[in-house]
Amino acid sequence: MGEQKPRIVIVGAGFGGITLAKQFAREDVEVTIIDRHNFHLFQPLLYQVSTAILSADEIAYPIRAFFRDNENVKFFMAKAQGVDAERHVVLTDHGEVPYDYVILAAGATTNFFGMESVEKNSFGMKTLQEALHIRNHVLHMFERADKELDDPEERKRMLTFVVVGGGATGIEESGAISELIEVQRKEFHQLDFSQVSVHLLEAMDTVLPMVSPRLQKHTIEVLKKKGVHVHLHAQVADYDGKEITFKDGTKLPTRTVIWAAGIKAVPFVANCGGKTARGGRIVVDEQLRVEGVKDVFAIGDCAYFQHGTERPLPTVAPVANQQAKTAFHNIMKLIKGESDLEAFHYKDLGAMATIGRGEAVVNKTSINPEMTGFLAWCAWMFVHLLRLAGTHTNVTVALKWCWNLFSGARLGRIITNIKV
Amino acid sequence: MGEQKPRIVIVGAGFGGITLAKQFAREDVEVTIIDRHNFHLFQPLLYQVSTAILSADEIAYPIRAFFRDNENVKFFMAKAQGVDAERHVVLTDHGEVPYDYVILAAGATTNFFGMESVEKNSFGMKTLQEALHIRNHVLHMFERADKELDDPEERKRMLTFVVVGGGATGIEESGAISELIEVQRKEFHQLDFSQVSVHLLEAMDTVLPMVSPRLQKHTIEVLKKKGVHVHLHAQVADYDGKEITFKDGTKLPTRTVIWAAGIKAVPFVANCGGKTARGGRIVVDEQLRVEGVKDVFAIGDCAYFQHGTERPLPTVAPVANQQAKTAFHNIMKLIKGESDLEAFHYKDLGAMATIGRGEAVVNKTSINPEMTGFLAWCAWMFVHLLRLAGTHTNVTVALKWCWNLFSGARLGRIITNIKV
Numbered sequence: 068m069g070e071q072k073p074r075i076v077i078v079g080a081g082f083g084g085i086t087l088a089k090q091f092a093r094e095d096v097e098v099t100i101i102d103r104h105n106f107h108l109f110q111p112l113l114y115q116v117s118t119a120i121l122s123a124d125e126i127a128y129p130i131r132a133f134f135r136d137n138e139n140v141k142f143f144m145a146k147a148q149g150v151d152a153e154r155h156v157v158l159t160d161h162g163e164v165p166y167d168y169v170i171l172a173a174g175a176t177t178n179f180f181g182m183e184s185v186e187k188n189s190f191g192m193k194t195l196q197e198a199l200h201i202r203n204h205v206l207h208m209f210e211r212a213d214k215e216l217d218d219p220e221e222r223k224r225m226l227t228f229v230v231v232g233g234g235a236t237g238i239e240e241s242g243a244i245s246e247l248i249e250v251q252r253k254e255f256h257q258l259d260f261s262q263v264s265v266h267l268l269e270a271m272d273t274v275l276p277m278v279s280p281r282l283q284k285h286t287i288e289v290l291k292k293k294g295v296h297v298h299l300h301a302q303v304a305d306y307d308g309k310e311i312t313f314k315d316g317t318k319l320p321t322r323t324v325i326w327a328a329g330i331k332a333v334p335f336v337a338n339c340g341g342k343t344a345r346g347g348r349i350v351v352d353e354q355l356r357v358e359g360v361k362d363v364f365a366i367g368d369c370a371y372f373q374h375g376t377e378r379p380l381p382t383v384a385p386v387a388n389q390q391a392k393t394a395f396h397n398i399m400k401l402i403k404g405e406s407d408l409e410a411f412h413y414k415d416l417g418a419m420a421t422i423g424r425g426e427a428v429v430n431k432t433s434i435n436p437e438m439t440g441f442l443a444w445c446a447w448m449f450v451h452l453l454r455l456a457g458t459h460t461n462v463t464v465a466l467k468w469c470w471n472l473f474s475g476a477r478l479g480r481i482i483t484n485i486k487v
Numbered sequence: 488m489g490e491q492k493p494r495i496v497i498v499g500a501g502f503g504g505i506t507l508a509k510q511f512a513r514e515d516v517e518v519t520i521i522d523r524h525n526f527h528l529f530q531p532l533l534y535q536v537s538t539a540i541l542s543a544d545e546i547a548y549p550i551r552a553f554f555r556d557n558e559n560v561k562f563f564m565a566k567a568q569g570v571d572a573e574r575h576v577v578l579t580d581h582g583e584v585p586y587d588y589v590i591l592a593a594g595a596t597t598n599f600f601g602m603e604s605v606e607k608n609s610f611g612m613k614t615l616q617e618a619l620h621i622r623n624h625v626l627h628m629f630e631r632a633d634k635e636l637d638d639p640e641e642r643k644r645m646l647t648f649v650v651v652g653g654g655a656t657g658i659e660e661s662g663a664i665s666e667l668i669e670v671q672r673k674e675f676h677q678l679d680f681s682q683v684s685v686h687l688l689e690a691m692d693t694v695l696p697m698v699s700p701r702l703q704k705h706t707i708e709v710l711k712k713k714g715v716h717v718h719l720h721a722q723v724a725d726y727d728g729k730e731i732t733f734k735d736g737t738k739l740p741t742r743t744v745i746w747a748a749g750i751k752a753v754p755f756v757a758n759c760g761g762k763t764a765r766g767g768r769i770v771v772d773e774q775l776r777v778e779g780v781k782d783v784f785a786i787g788d789c790a791y792f793q794h795g796t797e798r799p800l801p802t803v804a805p806v807a808n809q810q811a812k813t814a815f816h817n818i819m820k821l822i823k824g825e826s827d828l829e830a831f832h833y834k835d836l837g838a839m840a841t842i843g844r845g846e847a848v849v850n851k852t853s854i855n856p857e858m859t860g861f862l863a864w865c866a867w868m869f870v871h872l873l874r875l876a877g878t879h880t881n882v883t884v885a886l887k888w889c890w891n892l893f894s895g896a897r898l899g900r901i902i903t904n905i906k907v
Contacts, residue, residue, distance in 0.1 A: 105630055105902045122542035129900045131674035138676050144630040161634050210525055210564040214581050254551035256558050463883040480549045482525045 072097045072139075073402050076157055076166035078147045078335075080107045080130045083367035083387030084172035090395040092137040096402070099164055101157060103146040105130055108195055109455055111384065114236060117192065117201035117325075118243035119480045125464050126455075127195055147173065149338030152360045158338075168362050168398045171336055171349060172391070175368035175382055178329035178346065188308040189324035192236055201325060203482050205244065208322055209251055210482070213258050220320070224309060226263040227321040231303055232328035233269030234276070235420040238286060240325055241267040242423035245293040250480070265294065266319065268301040268311075270328070277381065277418040278430040278437075285439050289422045303328075330382060332369040339363060344371040345379065353410040355394045364398065366390035372411065384454075385416050421447045492517045492559075493822050496577055496586035498567045498755075500527045500550045503787035503807030504592035510815040512557040516822070519584055521577060523566040525550055528615055529875055531804065534656060537612065537621035537745075538663035539900040545884050546875075547615055567593060569758030572780045578758075588782050588818045591756055591769060592811070595788035595802055598749035598766065608728040609744035612656055621745060623902050625664065628742055629671050630902070633678050640740070644729060646683040647741040651723055652748035653689030654696070655840040658706060660745055661687040662843035665713040670900070685714065686739065688721040688731075690748070697801065697838040698850040698857075705859050709842045723748075750802060752789040759783060764791040765799065773830040775814045784818065786810035792831065804874075805836050841867045 073096045077084045080102040091098045106127040115121040134140035145159035150171075156163040177191035190204065191197045205228065212225040230241040245265045252260050267274075267290060273283045274297070287297050302314040303324075311319040332347040341357035342350045348371035350358045355370070357363040367387030373379045380386045393411040400408055421427040427443040430436075438446060452465055493516045497504045500522040511518045526547040535541040554560035565579035570591075576583040597611035610624065611617045625648065632645040650661040665685045672680050687694075687710060693703045694717070707717050722734040723744075731739040752767040761777035762770045768791035770778045775790070777783040787807030793799045800806045813831040820828055841847040847863040850856075858866060872885055 105626065105900070119544075122544050124539075124542050129674070132900075135673050141677065143634065145634070206525065214563065214565070253555050254549070257561065463886060466883060466886075480525070480552075 074099070074165060074167045075398065076101065076164055076169040078102075078157060078169065078171050079173035079367075079369075080104070080142075081110070081172060081174045081367065081387065082384040083391045084170075085130075085133060086388045086391035087170055087172060087366070087395055088134065088140060090392070091398075092134060092140050094399065096139065098137075098140040099143050099166075100130060100134075100140065101143045101145055101147050101159060101164060102130060103144070104195075105142070105144055106195075107133070110193070111235075111451065112455075113192055113195070113198045114239045114243055116195065117198040117205075117240065118247050119202055119206070120243065121464060121467060123195055123199060125467075147335050149335065150340060150360075150363055152340045152363060155362070166362070168364065168401065170394055170398070171339060171357070171363065171365040171369055172367050172387065173333045173335055173369045175330040175346075176333050177326060178331040179326065180329060182303070182305065185303060185306045185324070185326065188306050189231070189326040192240065192325060192327050193330065202480075205247070205323060206480055206482050209255060209258070212262075213255055219262075223262045224320045224322045226258075227266070227319070228264070228323045228325075229266045229268060229311065229319065229321045230325045230327060231268045232326065233267060233271070233274030233297075233299075234327060235418070236327040237267055237269070238274060238290070238420050238422055240327060241265055241295045242290060242293055242421070242426070245290075245295050246423050247480075248294075264296060266296045266298060266321075268298045268303065268328075270300070270302045272299050274299075275418075275420060275428070278420075278428055282428040282430060282437060282439065286420070286422060286428055289426050293423055330368065336365065336369045339365075341365075344373075346371075348379065354397050354408040355390055355411055356397075356408075362401075364394045366394050372413075374410070376413070380413055383418075386413060389413060419443070419447050419450065494519070494585060494587045495818065496521065496584055496589040498522075498577060498589065498591050499593035499787075499789070500524070501530070501592060501594045501787060501807065502804040503811045504590075505550075505553060506808050506811035507590055507592065507786070507815055508554065508560060510812070511818075512554060512560050514819065516559065518557075518560040519563050519586075520550060520554075520560065521563045521565055521567050521579060521584060522550060523564070524615075525562070525564055526615075527553070530613070531655075531871065532875075533612055533615070533618045534659045534663055536615065537618040537625075537660065538667050539622055539626070540663065541884060541887060543615055543619060545887075567755050569755065570760060570780075570783055572760045572783060575782065586782070588784065588821065590814055590818070591759060591777070591783065591785040591789055592787050592807065593753045593755055593789045595750040595766075596753050597746060598751040599746065600749060602723070602725065605723060605726045605744070605746065608726050609651070609746045612660065612745060612747050613750065622900075625667070625743060626900055626902050629675060629678070632682075633675055639682075643682045644740045644742045646678075647686070647739070648684070648743045648745075649686045649688060649731065649739065649741045650745045650747060651688045652746065653687060653691070653694030653717075653719075654747065655838070656747040657687055657689070658694060658710065658840050658842055660747060661685055661715045662710060662713055662841070662846070665710075665715050666843050667900075668714075684716060686716045686718060686741075688718045688723065688748075690720065690722045692719050694719075695838075695840060695848070698840075698848055702848040702850060702857060702859065706840070706842060706848055709846050713843055750788065756785065756789045759785075761785075764793075766791075768799065774817050774828040775810055775831055776817075776828075782821075784814045786814050792833075794830070796833070800833055803838075806833060809833060839863070839867050839870065 075091050075096050076099045078101045109126040112126045145161035149158045156165050179186040190201045208225045212222045215222040230237050304314045305312040336349040340360040349365045350371045351365050353374045355364050357365050368382040397408040417430050419429040425441050425444050427447040429438040429443040495511050495516050495518045498521045529546040532546045565581035569578045576585050599606040610621045628645045632642045635642040650657050724734045725732040756769040760780040769785045770791045771785050773794045775784050777785050788802040817828040837850050839849040845861050845864050847867040849858040849863040
């Protein structure tokens, strides 16, 4: 009987969780990854699944496949429910998982800011299932509108697509829907496309807060050219499934609201012993330890880090990946009995968003301060292909993107939620 | 106002329906395709979706995409419910569709032969949704078994996979599952794989009735080499979700039964005015007209054709495709006022089934009377790639097949039916 190896438990197999697990896999520790899904999801490309550019399994990778050669890495498929720091166990719907060190990397979910009607009737865009729901629903709206001959108002509602939130997701989603409409136009010979419209709603006075005013303006211009109606200062108050009501009382009839206007940490982190802050994120110290709870760390979208930063760090993959490295180093130090833990410092790698085929904006890269247009789109494509896991999937994704660029093809336009 | 063009209505967008519509699209007629799905499904490859080789949208094509350049072809997404031959309308759940000539090409569904417990607890394999259910379920069984530490009997039940039916689908499915297990073996470091087993049940005394005894024997040998337990003379009487009971009283505990043991025509054809025969198929005359009903034709799996044949024609794509051509010619003759309709004659093109990576059996081709092994597999691959619609999908499918051949990779192993 050898000595028990340190047990590292990672909750969540997103960017942060997988990066962490890959590092611990090389050490003399036992790693358990807990996730309710058996796959790692490449969330930045969810919008491409929701608009029929990519297949679901092109952006989802079996978690176990990453750790095929690592006997010391286990996967435990379960929904985490909390951390009992006294007893050093993670509580899940499939029993308890004991740990010596646990890292919360559980990510975020959609924030409807307490608006129940909106939550009930609109689509979130955080999970693969939600992206497939959007795809099924949008395609179905065209089919239903094509048969709706008696009620022109209902037909118009079906053909009005609304995306809420002017962040990267909202920009990408509204741009991709406007391009999808161009594909549909070729195939719905009888439908009156003057009734089809895409609206992007943003509560603030501009889109993409993380890029420069020049890029923001460019983004809005490109969206408008694509036929997207961009509404700034548009604050949603209610949505009953048929009609949006804005704070100022005006209305917008639609059967489709895609909500990309905010996220919050997954509720599970509130049961982990620490304090939570804005957006339900769990407060961590400079070394990424959950404040006041021993041996519990938190990284990424579920962690609230505000040390030497003006505001909490953005909820993007680079933050999670960089924090994973710091958390790894700090836990290894604790295992070795060292006490000089590193403080985390975020290195901003810039921001990018694609507005459609051959169009993107890129801010603050190491090569160039700003890029727009086709070059920016190439940069966007290159970065995302590099980051996509799974060699062979890269090939099919690259092929589909080239194909889509030249032909606008959307072969994924199948509706799969019909009762069978 | 021009004269009303002849209205052709095609119920079902399977192989027969699409072939028919493509021919009518070139004529001076108005075509309406009715289908409850918005996609044409390449059913022979369903087993590859159910075993995580291909993505769902690689075998499903938007119906409208076939007819992008044909303004005279409409698609009407609805579930057909019957034909009112007096009033010349097809009844659907979205209203009536008037016709001058209607062709029933609605296909088949799973036949559980009246065994309700089996129907309730086992998986059919006729729709895309069912294939995804199988994929989700099989993968989930591995995850659940990996966590099931207390009850070894339950764990074994979870790891026992049963396919019923020794036709092409059953052979392909059981072979593909046995290969999937080899992939899982590399990634479930703790699971005892001696508990994992695949069973193929066949009620008759051999498999693949359409090929020669030599090929049947070869198929069984290859399956056994792959670790599939082949049970002949095995007649299922009951399945409660935990245990199969055979006619002879013996039992087989399992959580997974995939039913590929029989099909019947979709029930809708019983409401079309004609007579139905064995398997619920609607009886057609030699010219493919539904017997006793004017202006209604039927082709493919839902049609019962027995004229100069020993038994009704097999329910395979080549029959549907050939019948589509005859039905088209005969309807065009009627439109032109000619009365010398063609009788249908089936040209048997042979049969093929793949038993796994690099292994297949091919019967009666024009080149060779019989083939087995790698050459047969290449022939199988070539024929199926040729028949797959959509140029670009062919490329990704071909890539995945090559990749799978050399590496055994199954990147589609994601579980998507988890509540979100």
